[in-house]
Amino acid sequence: MTLDEPGLDLAEGFTRSGMPYEELWLRQIALGGSAGRLEVEAYVLGLLHADPYQHDLLAQALNECFLERDQDHPVRYSDSATAE
Amino acid sequence: MDGHGRESDRMDLQQSWAQLLSVAEAPQSVADREAALRTAIGLGAGVAPGSVGCSVTERVRSTYRTVTSANSLSTALDQAQYDAQAGPCVAAADEGTVLLVDTLADHPRFPAYAAAAAERGVHSSLSVPLPDPRRPAALNFYATDRDAFGSARARAVAGLLARCVATLLPGGSVVMVPATEGADLAAVRSRRTRMERALAALMDAEGLSRSAAFLLLVHRSRDENRSIHDVADDVLARADRTDRADRTVAS
Numbered sequence: 001m002t003l004d005e006p007g008l009d010l011a012e013g014f015t016r017s018g019m020p021y022e023e024l025w026l027r028q029i030a031l032g033g034s035a036g037r038l039e040v041e042a043y044v045l046g047l048l049h050a051d052p053y054q055h056d057l058l059a060q061a062l063n064e065c066f067l068e069r070d071q072d073h074p075v076r077y078s079d080s081a082t083a084e
Numbered sequence: 085m086d087g088h089g090r091e092s093d094r095m096d097l098q099q100s101w102a103q104l105l106s107v108a109e110a111p112q113s114v115a116d117r118e119a120a121l122r123t124a125i126g127l128g129a130g131v132a133p134g135s136v137g138c139s140v141t142e143r144v145r146s147t148y149r150t151v152t153s154a155n156s157l158s159t160a161l162d163q164a165q166y167d168a169q170a171g172p173c174v175a176a177a178d179e180g181t182v183l184l185v186d187t188l189a190d191h192p193r194f195p196a197y198a199a200a201a202a203e204r205g206v207h208s209s210l211s212v213p214l215p216d217p218r219r220p221a222a223l224n225f226y227a228t229d230r231d232a233f234g235s236a237r238a239r240a241v242a243g244l245l246a247r248c249v250a251t252l253l254p255g256g257s258v259v260m261v262p263a264t265e266g267a268d269l270a271a272v273r274s275r276r277t278r279m280e281r282a283l284a285a286l287m288d289a290e291g292l293s294r295s296a297a298f299l300l301l302v303h304r305s306r307d308e309n310r311s312i313h314d315v316a317d318d319v320l321a322r323a324d325r326t327d328r329a330d331r332t333v334a335s
Contacts, residue, residue, distance in 0.1 A: 023267070030276050030313070032280055032283060038247065045240055047101045060302055060305065067310070067311055073309070
């Protein structure tokens with residue numbers, strides 16, 4: 001995707017990925033994240049506010065899954081990540 | 085309600101969720117499970133539009149009881165089901181399946197409960213079985229709106245709340261699910277270790293904070309359309325080469 005496209009939010013990206021929450025949790029652990037299993041679910045559902053770093057960890061965890069399917073980063077990052 | 089009030093409510097809600105999740109992730113260290121359960125039930129009463137109640141049903145031998153509830157309405161609707169030995173909360177606990185009742189009026193499977201609910205202006209309910217409790221149990225939600233729990237998000241939030249409540253009941257613990265048990269945890273640990281080393285190398289070399297170093301890797305991953313783990317490995321390889329060169333010069 002290009003920067004002109006709005007991209008998917010975390011919930012949309014999670015739904016489209018088809019992965020279970022456990023996989024997303026493990027992927028963010030592999031990226032150096034420290035959110036708990038239930039906490040990850042709450043971030044995706046918008047019950048907890050993810051700061052830019054936490055948001056980008058989860059966005060990257062989802063985008064890693066899409067990269068494995070030859071899809072180029074469809075989940076959008078935080079504002080700080082998109083501002084070049 | 086004005087904008088400030090709505091923002092304040094939103095912050096309070098997030099704080100309650102944060103508190104609940106922190107105790108649900110480490111239930112063995114919870115000093116006051118009753119208070120945590122009350123927080124959970126309070127959050128349950130706001131899961132969907134028109135929500136008016138939430139409760140926990142538990143089966144004890146051949147009878148049922150309400151462990152905790154948000155209000156007298158929830159308790160009364162639970163009791164109507166116990167008296168009839170039938171209803172969504174009883175079925176969810178016994179069968180271990182999610183029971184979503186969109187419109188209660190004249191519900192063919194649970195007529196006694198449907199009548200009790202209609203009498204109190206309740207038109208939809210959702211009962212979610214609790215995973216791995218000591219006894220069959222369910223978390224119940226009641227609403228005055230029809231089809232209040234029809235959205236996938238409402239059901240997902242209810243499911244998360246049920247997993248939290250399950251850890252807080254006496255004897256409850258964090259439920260490990262098959263996907264985690266079958267995962268290649270050694271590979272996860274290895275990737276995390278390499279990521280941590282790459283972030284440390286960037287922080288040291290570029291004078292960045294941890295979040296800024298991660299952002300740099302994100303940008304490279306996106307710009308080069310490559311896995312961030314491959315990008316991190318490149319950073320590590322470069323750092324190793326620099327180390328070797330420095331040692332050569334020093335010697």
